[in-house]
Amino acid sequence: MTREIAVVAFVQTRHRTREDGLSEVEMLAPVITEIKERTGVNRFGFTCSGSCDYLAGTPFAFVQALDAVGAWPPISESHVEMDAAWALYEAYVRLLHDDIDTALVYGFGKPSQGDFREVMTQQLDPYYLAPLGPDQVSLAALQARAHMERAGAKEDDLRAVAARARAAGRDNPFALHLDDPAPDEDYEVAPLRPYDIAPTTDGAAAIVLAAGDKARELCERPAWITGIDHRADAHGLGARDLSRSESTRVAGERAGARGVEVAELHAQFTHEELILREALGLGDDVTVNPSGGAMTANTVMAAGLVRIGEAAARIHDGTAGKVLGHASSGPCLQQNLVCVMEGEPRG
Amino acid sequence: MPSSPNHVLEFPGGYTRSVGPVIGRFLSELRDGRLMGVRTAAGRVLVPPTEYDPDNGAAVTDEWVEVGPVCTVESWSWVPNPRRTHPLDRPFAWALIRPDGADTALLHALDMGVHEPGAGPPKQLRTGLRVRPKWRAERGGHIGDIECFRPEVTMINAPTRLEYELRPGKALDRFLEGISQGRILGHRCPVCEQVIVPMKGLCPKDGVPTAEEVELPGTGTVTTFAVNNIPDPRAPEVPFVSAYVLLDGAGMTMLALVAGIPADQVRMGMRVRAAWRPREEWGRTMDNIRWFEPIDEPDVPFDQIKDYL
Ligand SMILES: [Zn+2]
Numbered sequence: 229m230t231r232e233i234a235v236v237a238f239v240q241t242r243h244r245t246r247e248d249g250l251s252e253v254e255m256l257a258p259v260i261t262e263i264k265e266r267t268g269v270n271r272f273g274f275t276c277s278g279s280c281d282y283l284a285g286t287p288f289a290f291v292q293a294l295d296a297v298g299a300w301p302p303i304s305e306s307h308v309e310m311d312a313a314w315a316l317y318e319a320y321v322r323l324l325h326d327d328i329d330t331a332l333v334y335g336f337g338k339p340s341q342g343d344f345r346e347v348m349t350q351q352l353d354p355y356y357l358a359p360l361g362p363d364q365v366s367l368a369a370l371q372a373r374a375h376m377e378r379a380g381a382k383e384d385d386l387r388a389v390a391a392r393a394r395a396a397g398r399d400n401p402f403a404l405h406l407d408d409p410a411p412d413e414d415y416e417v418a419p420l421r422p423y424d425i426a427p428t429t430d431g432a433a434a435i436v437l438a439a440g441d442k443a444r445e446l447c448e449r450p451a452w453i454t455g456i457d458h459r460a461d462a463h464g465l466g467a468r469d470l471s472r473s474e475s476t477r478v479a480g481e482r483a484g485a486r487g488v489e490v491a492e493l494h495a496q497f498t499h500e501e502l503i504l505r506e507a508l509g510l511g512d513d514v515t516v517n518p519s520g521g522a523m524t525a526n527t528v529m530a531a532g533l534v535r536i537g538e539a540a541a542r543i544h545d546g547t548a549g550k551v552l553g554h555a556s557s558g559p560c561l562q563q564n565l566v567c568v569m570e571g572e573p574r575g
Numbered sequence: 576m577p578s579s580p581n582h583v584l585e586f587p588g589g590y591t592r593s594v595g596p597v598i599g600r601f602l603s604e605l606r607d608g609r610l611m612g613v614r615t616a617a618g619r620v621l622v623p624p625t626e627y628d629p630d631n632g633a634a635v636t637d638e639w640v641e642v643g644p645v646c647t648v649e650s651w652s653w654v655p656n657p658r659r660t661h662p663l664d665r666p667f668a669w670a671l672i673r674p675d676g677a678d679t680a681l682l683h684a685l686d687m688g689v690h691e692p693g694a695g696p697p698k699q700l701r702t703g704l705r706v707r708p709k710w711r712a713e714r715g716g717h718i719g720d721i722e723c724f725r726p727e728v729t730m731i732n733a734p735t736r737l738e739y740e741l742r743p744g745k746a747l748d749r750f751l752e753g754i755s756q757g758r759i760l761g762h763r764c765p766v767c768e769q770v771i772v773p774m775k776g777l778c779p780k781d782g783v784p785t786a787e788e789v790e791l792p793g794t795g796t797v798t799t800f801a802v803n804n805i806p807d808p809r810a811p812e813v814p815f816v817s818a819y820v821l822l823d824g825a826g827m828t829m830l831a832l833v834a835g836i837p838a839d840q841v842r843m844g845m846r847v848r849a850a851w852r853p854r855e856e857w858g859r860t861m862d863n864i865r866w867f868e869p870i871d872e873p874d875v876p877f878d879q880i881k882d883y884l
Pocket residue numbers: 764765766767768769778779780781782
């Protein structure tokens with residue numbers, strides 16, 4: 229009864245700390261062009277995007293990005309004010325309706341145009357948190373401490389996460405190529421040091437989803453979505469156990485994370501990777517973030533979609549049979565999405 | 576981020592929001608200087624209150640509970656360089672703070688006192704720290720009616736000062752006279768023939784008066800020592816070394832500072848020399864000798880100093 233739906237193509241920009249001189253549309257257009265060329269599809273049954281107007285400081289900034297897609301004759305289109313991984317979820321649900329075969333999903337962000345930490349403060353609840361002005365890194369550091377004190381992790385364990393991510397990122401032509409973390413860096417916000425914090429980057433990414441035979445037609449080895457789920461924890465940071473990610477645990481369980489070979493985790497801080505590994509029950513036999521992850525390119529509003537794309541690419545190139553893409557949104561891993569994909573034959 | 580933006584997103588005068596009965600009650604109580612929580616149907620007390628139970632989304636009850644004012648820090652982050660939007664302009668902590676009587680925590684700033692910009696987290700700051708709110712004098716029903724939290728009082732500092740005019744006694748007076756002239760004087764005991772420095776006018780071993788003056792050189796040997804990690808105004812830095820120094824020719828050690836060498840390299844048997852302050856700074860005080868410094872001579876074997884520990 230459930231339709232088979234797969235990721236059939238994935239394209240991303242070379243993420244940069246600052247995309248000088250390009251508008252969001254100019255940044256996005258080559259990605260859309262490339263994914264159309266790669267799939268040979270010019271018109272999609274559904275189009276859905278993820279972005280954040282506060283990054284550009286302009287209401288309905290996402291509407292302008294439609295110029296990159298080509299919206300005439302009129303297309304069926306939607307937008308989420310979140311990471312584009314949630315746009316992919318919407319497109320997936322739309323494809324389940326059984327009357328269209330393809331969907332285009334894209335996300336983009338140019339955080340370099342403003343003070344990203346202050347932009348993120350605006351997403352906090354307006355009564356108890358936003359008026360105090362806490363920034364994203366200060367809040368993440370609270371979670372890092374809570375996790376370290378419960379799990380016994382040390383600052384060296386965090387640095388090891390950064391070192392591994394950066395080493396992997398240097399092998400990824402789309403990521404930033406960062407030096408190994410220096411052990412003597414001062415705290416940014418204790419217990420986090422600058423290398424514990426993902427570098428925000430400008431960029432864009434796109435994915436094409438297709439259903440059934442259309443997927444087999446567009447892609448030699450489609451990455452079939454066998455489970456996808458997203459969950460949210462309480463917004464109030466003091467109302468949940470910050471040392472764990474219960475929403476990731478539930479989403480992972482319902483999406484069928486058990487047995488994946490590769491996991492791309494949307495960890496924007498080193499300790500988040502430790503929390504996510506624990507929540508998803510990933511053992512040492514699972515390859516985590518072979519792309520370098522968000523720690524080497526945190527393209528805001530696209531980094532979660534990139535995780536799904538990178539994971540799918542391991543199916544496309546035949547190096548893995550079952551993979552997991554994870555996306556996160558909100559303060560301290562508040563919302564989490566888990567997408568499990570498998571190659572053929574399906575098991 | 577450019578320092579002079581070419582585009583600003585702003586709601587002049589602020590964004591007006593209605594707060595509803597639950598948040599409104601909490602903020603009204605804050606304005607009156609009280610911390611209140613609301614009870615869920617499951618019995619938990621939420622602070623700050625929400626209209627729903629975060630566990631299951633069920634509406635909260637009408638039961639309000641006064642909580643705090645003492646609270647416990649459940650997690651914290653230390654901001655060495657505050658940002659423009661932060662509530663304090665000097666290093667402080669963000670903390671999740673659970674008031675006594677509440678089952679959840681609220682986020683607020685925790686003031687740990689005055690620290691230099693860039694300072695590391697203070698030792699007293701830890702999960703479990705007991706804190707209390709500092710209320711603003713003028714409150715308006717706003718989370719900022721609590722200016723910040725501060726640690727509970729666990730220590731006080733009471734200034735103490737009594738004034739004296741000490742008279743050192745004849746022997747010490749004579750010793751300090753020598754010191755004020757750059758000389759180290761001792762007494763030789765007529766019975767045991769040991770030289771006692773600083774002299775006391777009698778031999779502590781034999782209990783007989785002493786009067787024969789002997790001038791000693793400023794060189795000697797460290798017999799034993801201690802590494803001190805608590806700052807002292809007389810010492811050059813922390814850690815510093817206080818040592819027993821057996822002056823050459825003396826039969827008794829003197830307590831003195833040892834400097835000019837890393838604390839972990841001071842050793843028993845090390846040869847040292849008095850480092851005098853510049854002559855124009857001398858007075859009738861042992862401070863004329865700033866401390867003892869190592870000299871380039873072989874260490875004295877333990878056997879020769881073992882009786883002076
Ligand atoms: Zn004697």
